[in-house]
Amino acid sequence: MRVLDVRGEICPVPLVRCVNEIKNMKPGEVLKVISDHPPAKKSIPMEMEAQGHEYTIEEDGAEFTITIVVKGK
């Protein structure tokens, strides 16, 4: 499992780093993205859905974690 900690970063950095990380991952691998920038809670899931990856969101106060399972080829 990979962890991408983008706390403190504002858009578009969380989305861009997430998309770049997933490019280098294999199907079935898991990426946890930790962020505290509210717009990223919408943009990252929006793009993961468009790319066909599965994801869940867990919130913890101002922070949230998006867990992404990279889709099969």
Add this chain to the structure above:
Amino acid sequence: MKENTKKYIPYIWLDDETGHPLMMNERCTIIFSETLSTLRLSLYKIIGEGSEMLLRLIGRDMGKKYAQLVLKQYPELNEVSKHTQIYELCSIILRNTGFGKIKILELDVTKPEMRAIIKDAPSGLGIKSLPPIYNLEAGMLCGILEEIFDREMVVSGYRFNESEDNYELTITKVE
């Protein structure tokens, strides 16, 4: 405001050589939000209703320029879906530059057409004597969409939701 709710904007710098602030490596000018509403009011007093059209045209140029710079700085945004690209560019450009917050209500990328609401726009700050129409910000959204779709876009409908204090608008292509 709590300290931990503030974040720095990573692409604004001050150039020691020229003394100019730079946004995404382009010279920029940082002004207070209230100055924009003062500008709007002054323009209206001098040239009347035409000032609103002028603001929309200025906004369109600003939106296009911002979109070009964001896409140049973050080329990965050309690889994401059209929906994500539009959400991200509109959201970043308005929010990170202090021109308000956007919520996209409907988006059809095939037409293309977008219905959205803008909140917290500086054009409306402290102005009670002018209609709550945010032409500068509406123009910016037109410019962003024009850059994305490479075609002329126009505000085809708008209304101010007084109870929710937001400005709803529809932007569509020019036929």
